Amino acid sequence: FNLPMSSFARGDYKQPNLNAVGHQIAPAICYEIAFPEQLRANVNAGTELLLTVSNDAWFGRSNGPLQHMQIAQMRAIELGRPLLRATNNGVTAIVDTQGKITHSLPQFETGVLKAEVPLVAGMTGFARWGQTPLLLLCTLVLIGAVIRRLQLR
Structure with a gap:
């Protein structure tokens, strides 16, 4: 990205929560909300709220903004x-x-x-372990399928 007057630089993957009047907020700018592991890395037991801001104008009148919202709901x-x-x-x-x-x-x-938004603390299973359990399960299923395939020969 090399435009005149451009001062953009990649930030750290893990960012501290925002502190708003003593409340801890994990922000995600635009498409960052689409990356569950990145947002997960920025949420801790003290995080009370998720915040995402986005410029959805480039979607126009397509289904894009609704899909973007559904992705945010999943987080x-x-x-x-x-x-x-x-x-x-x-x-x-x-x-x-x-x-x-x-x-x-x-x-x-x-x-x-x-x-009024009720604030929450604590950690979910996903917040603790991320996609690791799912990846392990998929690996076990794949290994089982390979073993089964070899036994049928």
Whole structure:
């Protein structure tokens, strides 16, 4: 990326939580919400809230903003944290720890979303171990399939 006046540089994979009035918030900018392991690396037992901000204008009137929202909902479920999502013209919403949208604004309309959000602490299984159990299970199934295949010969 070499444009005049460009000062972008890659940040650290693991970032400290934001501290907002004593509350710990794990932020994800735009497409970072699509990477479960990266967000997981930035959530700890003291993290109370997930926050994602995004410019969804480039999606236009496609299903992109809705899919982006669904991806964000999965992070709330996996990490067991409420999620605040703010976009310029996509889906601005509040998601509970079960992935349910509790409050939202209509797409393509300017507005302010206000709600009380219960904060959560602690760690889910995914927050502790990530995708490791799933990868181990897939490996065991693959090994079992290879053994079965060899036995049938």
